[in-house]
Amino acid sequence: MNLLDKLKMPKKEPDEVKAPKVEVPVYWLETSDSVTRRYEFEPHGYLSLKVVNNSRPICHRVVESFLNKFFPSGYPYSVNEGYLRYTQFRALQHLTSAALSVLSTQSLLFAAGLRPTPAQATAVSWILKDGMQHVGKLICSNLGARMDSEPKRWRILADVLYDLGTGLEVLSPLCPHLFLEVAGLGNFAKGMAVVAARATRLPIYSSFAKEGNLSDLFAKGEAISTLFNVVGMGVGIQLASTVCSSMQGKMIAGPLLSIVHVFSVVEEMRAAPVNTLNPQRTAMVVADFLKTGKVSSPADLRYREDLLFPGRLIEDAGNVKVGRALHKVVKPSKLQEWKEIFPEEKFVLSPGNKWTDMLLEHNATGEDALRGWLVAAYATSMQKSFNDPRASLLQDAYDKMNTVFTPFLCELQAKGWHTDRFLDGTGSRFAF
Structure with missing residues (x-):
């Protein structure tokens, strides 16, 4: 083969270097707090754990064993305060x-x-x-x-x-x-x-x-x-x-x-920081919001709840009483008038001398109860400051409630409150 033929022959490319296969390990070791743990995937896909080395004092191991048996996994980060x-x-x-x-x-x-x-x-x-x-x-x-x-x-x-x-x-x-x-x-x-x-x-x-x-x-x-x-x-x-x-x-x-x-x-x-809305907790949340502009969390209210007499009225929250029978607190003419002014609402307010009755429809949620409670609280606050007619007070209070309700509700939910229902016990509800 002459030189010309050699030049015409295609050059051999150097062998490409193939990347070695990365084997996924079937087990690995993790060390934390002087404890070495061996994790391994079983053939059926489950993850097994074995303690390889534990140099901690015996008292620490006993405490950890007790926590694992009597406290939820991930404690204390997996539970709420208290x-x-x-x-x-x-x-x-x-x-x-x-x-x-x-x-x-x-x-x-x-x-x-x-x-x-x-x-x-x-x-x-x-x-x-x-x-x-x-x-x-x-x-x-x-x-x-x-x-x-x-x-x-x-x-x-x-x-x-x-x-x-x-x-x-x-x-x-x-x-x-x-x-x-x-x-x-x-x-x-x-x-x-x-x-x-x-x-x-x-x-x-x-x-x-x-x-x-x-x-x-x-x-x-x-x-x-x-x-x-x-x-x-x-x-x-x-x-x-x-x-x-x-x-x-x-x-x-x-x-x-x-x-x-x-x-x-x-x-x-x-x-216990109970996070469902009932009359007492709703009144406390509304009262704190009107006084400070902030929404209290369930943990904030737990030590302030009256556990023996939960039905007491809270003046800063409008002295609202929930669950009385409709025929006892609202005349048919007043009910019709209310529904004409606020046709989309699922609550009815009936102000009295000592308290304001709030009645809820059968399908009313916690959000509906919060809306009604805010209206009653704003109306009571305005009544102390002005001498407007009661109908005007309710309208002004309703308008004010609408301006603050969306951020108020978002903050409530962010604090962990369940607003999808309102637990009023055996209180009466109505339906048209």
Whole structure:
């Protein structure tokens, strides 16, 4: 082959350098807080975790194990403010409740003529759930709407009823001839308490759910309840064997345990930032907005709620009362006049001397209730400053409400309030 032929031959390109294949690792190691963890994808696609090295002190590992078993995943970032305080008093509540239950069961057996050992009381407690308790459950089950509106109040009432029923059982040896009556009345109160406590559990847990983790919250809450119920039963057995072996001892320890029990549930409820709108919370939100121009969050209001008398009027929020019957507060002519002036609204306001009645249509939401409450509050504020006719006041208040409602509603929702519904308990509503 001559030189010319060699020049005409195509040049061989150098071999292209192929990028090496990057193998996706099937496992990897992560180190955090002196702990090395090995993560691996299983063949079926699930991710497994194994602790390879843990150089932390044993106390830190015990604490982490406890948190994993009794607190929601991602705690404290996965829950709302107040969950730890709620959990602390919930544990104390269950401990004292279980101890009281042991003492009451021992007293009931004593009143029935038996001489049980303290440990036998825990086994026989299941037998005492008879028909009267079911009657109490049926009666209390009809009050579900009120429990939705005021879950904190009914949760406290549930524990008061429970302690009342337990107290009757503790006192049963003083009147052995009335054993059936006393035990039945005690179980009746405890039956109502069980329904009220269970019915209000979901709204309370929902107020802490921050990342859609309601099931995790519920499961860990039940774990804490179970643990401290067992501890409380142990405390009760110890008390029944020592200081409460006599009736005098029960008369001292019983009220003390009951006081701690009720105090614990009150502190639990105060810690819970319930984020649904009911009359009291709506009035407080509106009053704060008119005074400061800011919207309070559920956590801001939790310690200001009146848990015993939630129906009190708030002057700064227009002294609004919700849920009275339509025929009692509005004449047909006034109702027709209102609907002509504000045809698109799903609320009716009827100002009175002491308060302003607000009535809602059947399909009214929390936004409709907020609109009506703002109108009533602005009208009351204007009435103190001017001497305009009442109809003009309502029109001016309505116009002012429309100018501020959109940013007000956006801020409410940003703070975590649920504005899609208004829980007014058993309040009357109307429909045309």
